[in-house]
Amino acid sequence: MIGGVDTHRDTHHAAVIDSTGGLLADAEFPATTAGYAELLAWMRSFGRLLAVGVEGTGSYGADLARHLTSAKVTIVEVDRPDRRTRRTKGKSDPIDAIAAARATLAGTAMGTPKTRTGPVEAIRALRVARQGAVKARTAAINQMRGLVTAAPERLRAQLTKLSAAVLIKRCATLAHDPAMLHDPEHATAATLAGLARRATALTExxxxLDRQLTPLVRRAAPRTSALFGVGTDVAAQLLTTAGDNPDRLRSEAALAHLCGAAPIPASSGRVRRHRLHRGGDRGANHALHTIALCRLRYDQRTRAYQQRRVSEGLSKQEILRCLKRYIVRDVYTALRADFAALTP
Structure with missing residues (x-):
């Protein structure tokens, strides 16, 4: 038997099919520990359960995937149906659960979900907070610059053309009269001071979070962290992309595809070419981009490679794509070595 599950916040809809794809039954279960146990017992009541295709193993289905993994059930990560499929076949929880089971049976869904039970999941959780803080600080600084641009001349003169750090420092010391907030200059000064305090708190x-992340990342991936151009945040992103079970990445090419760094064939007729891969984990692709830029600036071997490829007629963007693919090779080797050292 093959199972399929369409996951939601409060309930999960499950379906069971036989070896020919015929539907045996479908049912809905609560998204709780008791519900997961009931769902698994219900599926096994139809026969030997070979695998279960689960939608949303990184969100609503994460806890269900952990429960099934602990019960030694083979789990396959299933992508949600595309718009064309939903236009032709419709959309409902039973339809999605049956489609997940049939995709697992047909082999069109083959992804192995992350286990989310080890140190990498802890790193991912901390990075969520860090990314949110960085985004909020950037927004606060942009708001401050926007206010300065339209501020009265006295404020604009002393706050124009400053770095972000200096701007925050000066705005934090701006004086204003609470009784004069009807005046644009006092209101702008009060707002800038408040934004500066927000940016300072976010920086702290x-x-x-960086102090908390650094030892975790170095302990989990010392070889990856030691690669040229890989800092704490970049290493944390690469670890998050790989997950706690890097054996799900069957090869270096699989990691390149996951990171959006694998060239995609775009040939037709007599034309033989490849194009940019716009899929994959964009955070991991950005991490590879950061490593490539760092090496282009500070690594002599990478600079020599760039000069050679420029002489061959490649553009800067094409060279960056090539470098990302080569960097994946280093990252894959380091990640495998790091996780092999962690595995008892």
């Missing part, structure tokens, strides 16, 4: 939060 980011610093605290």
């Amino acid at each position: 939060e980011i610093t605290t």
Whole structure:
């Protein structure tokens, strides 16, 4: 038997099919520990359960995937149906659960979900807070610059053309009269001071999170962290992309595809070419981009490679794509070695 599950916040809809794809039954279960146990017992009541295709193993289905993994059930990560399929076949929980089971049976869904039970999941959770703080700080700084642009001349003169750090420092000391907030200059000064305090608090939060992340990342991936151009945040992103079970990445090419760094064939007729891969984990692709830029600036071997490829007629963007693919090779080797050392 093959199972399929369409996951939601409060309930999961499950379906069971036989070896020819015929539907045996479908049912809905609560998204709780008791519900997961009931779902698994219900599926096994139809026969030997070979695998279960689960939608959303990184969100609503994460806890269900952990439960099934602990019960030694083979789990396959299933992508949600595309718009064309839903236009032709419709959309409902039973339809999605049956489609997940049939995709697993047909082999069109073959992804192995992350286990989310080890140190990498802890790193991912901390990075969620860090990314949110960085985004909020950037927004606060942009708001401050926007206010300065339209501020009265006295404020604009002393706050124009400053770095972000200096701007925050100066705005934090701006004086204003609470009784004069009807005046644009006092209101702008009060707003800038408040935004500066927000940016300062966010900077302190980011610093605290970096102190928490650094030892975790170095302990989980010492070889990856030691690669040229890989800092704490980049290493944390690469670990998050790989997950706690890197054996799901069957090869270096699989990691390149996951990171959006694998060239995609785009040939037709006599034309033989490849194009940019716009899929994959964009955070991991950005991490590879950061490593490539760092090496282009500071690594002599990478600079020599760039000069050679420029002489061959490649553009800067094409060279960056080539470098990302080569960097994946280093990252894959380091990640496998790191996780092999962690595995008892």
